[in-house]
Amino acid sequence: MLVLSFGGPEGPDDVMPFLENVVRGRGVPRERLLEVAEHYQSFGGVSPINQQNRDLIEALRPVLDVPVYWGNRNWHPFGEDTVRQMHADGVRKAAVFATSAFAGYSSCRQYYEDIKRISFEGGPELIKMRHYGEHPGFVAAMADHTRAALERLGRDDARLVFTAHSIPVTMAETAGPEGGLYEAQLRRSAELVSRALGRTEPWDLVWQSRSGPPQVPWLEPDVCDHLRKIEAPAVVLVPIGFVSDHMEVVYDLDTEARAVAAELGLPMERAATAGTHPRFVEMVRELMEEPEPVPCPLTCCPPPKRRPQA
Ligand SMILES: CC1=C(CCC(=O)O)c2cc3nc(cc4[nH]c(cc5[nH]c(cc1n2)c(C)c5CCC(=O)O)c(CCC(=O)O)c4C)C(CCC(=O)O)=C3C
Numbered sequence: 415m416l417v418l419s420f421g422g423p424e425g426p427d428d429v430m431p432f433l434e435n436v437v438r439g440r441g442v443p444r445e446r447l448l449e450v451a452e453h454y455q456s457f458g459g460v461s462p463i464n465q466q467n468r469d470l471i472e473a474l475r476p477v478l479d480v481p482v483y484w485g486n487r488n489w490h491p492f493g494e495d496t497v498r499q500m501h502a503d504g505v506r507k508a509a510v511f512a513t514s515a516f517a518g519y520s521s522c523r524q525y526y527e528d529i530k531r532i533s534f535e536g537g538p539e540l541i542k543m544r545h546y547g548e549h550p551g552f553v554a555a556m557a558d559h560t561r562a563a564l565e566r567l568g569r570d571d572a573r574l575v576f577t578a579h580s581i582p583v584t585m586a587e588t589a590g591p592e593g594g595l596y597e598a599q600l601r602r603s604a605e606l607v608s609r610a611l612g613r614t615e616p617w618d619l620v621w622q623s624r625s626g627p628p629q630v631p632w633l634e635p636d637v638c639d640h641l642r643k644i645e646a647p648a649v650v651l652v653p654i655g656f657v658s659d660h661m662e663v664v665y666d667l668d669t670e671a672r673a674v675a676a677e678l679g680l681p682m683e684r685a686a687t688a689g690t691h692p693r694f695v696e697m698v699r700e701l702m703e704e705p706e707p708v709p710c711p712l713t714c715c716p717p718p719k720r721r722p723q724a
Pocket residue numbers: 420421422423433436437440442446447450461462463513514515518520521579580581582623624625626655659660661662
């Protein structure tokens with residue numbers, strides 16, 4: 415098993431080189447990059463994502479009967495190095511678990527691109543497992559964590575506000591073979607979580623962590639703008655679009671959105687991410703036992719056209 419992830423810095427000096435890796439050729443304005451660098455620096459230059467991945471791998475080891483490896487796109491341990499190690503260890507074939515649950519360019523296609531880049535002649539055959547945002551294991555873990563957040567808040571009249579990473583509108587329109595699949599899967603997953611809690615009240619799906627140049631439209635509304643507008647007595651934020659605590663969760667939700675809620679006097683709790691919830695860990699084993707998935711068609715989730723930076 416290869417756990418394939420995004421990667422994140424592990425100290426102050428890693429932050430800029432990591433960010434340069436992330437945005438290479440992506441047209442993200444310099445000001446945005448420096449702003450995000452500050453988010454990382456306010457946490458000592460350490461992203462939570464790496465420890466989350468280490469914890470997940472430790473939780474997977476006793477559940478899977480195969481060795482578990484870890485490789486990233488943007489930081490050490492790089493996928494390239496991990497696959498060389500797998501080859502040296504005699505691995506000929508591996509299931510790939512991408513730490514991203516939904517369709518779309520950033521969340522799915524880019525992991526296929528990673529697999530292609532890190533594969534080599536005579537090296538292990540890497541088979542990416544399917545999207546799992548609607549899998550009963552993921553849903554059960556998120557429902558459990560949402561229930562716990564409602565309990566911490568001590569009231570069940572709170573509105574559930576699901577959040578996911580915003581993406582450019584054109585990227586959302588071309589997600590999946592027929593388009594719109596990123597948002598459609600997120601809505602279905604949110605509905606499943608809400609139903610698992612026995613709730614019939616309406617919920618919201620909103621977006622966070624917008625990047626890119628300002629003239630390019632991204633999915634809206636932003637979670638902070640949404641909090642200012644909703645008429646709800648209390649809110650539970652459910653980061654359904656993230657499988658573990660990322661900088662986007664601890665900064666954009668726990669720091670920024672929390673400050674907005676405090677300013678509004680709005681009681682708010684943030685549900686935990688799937689992380690190492692036993693049902694989520696079990697899901698990975700179940701995915702491995704499924705027949706090999708048919709890879710997405712190459713026309714699905716195309717990379718966005720890169721415009722020169724304004
Ligand atoms: C859909 C989606 C996911 C979820 C799917 C998945 O999990 O893969 C995700 C995850 C993540 N994104 C991450 C970090 C960043 N994403 C950036 C930029 C961007 N993200 C985008 C989308 C997504 N991103 C997009 C369309 C861009 C614009 C540039 C481009 O077209 O690529 C930038 C540049 C600075 C900025 O502008 O924010 C950073 C630093 C981290 C690590 C966090 C940590 O360290 O804990 C993680 C897990």
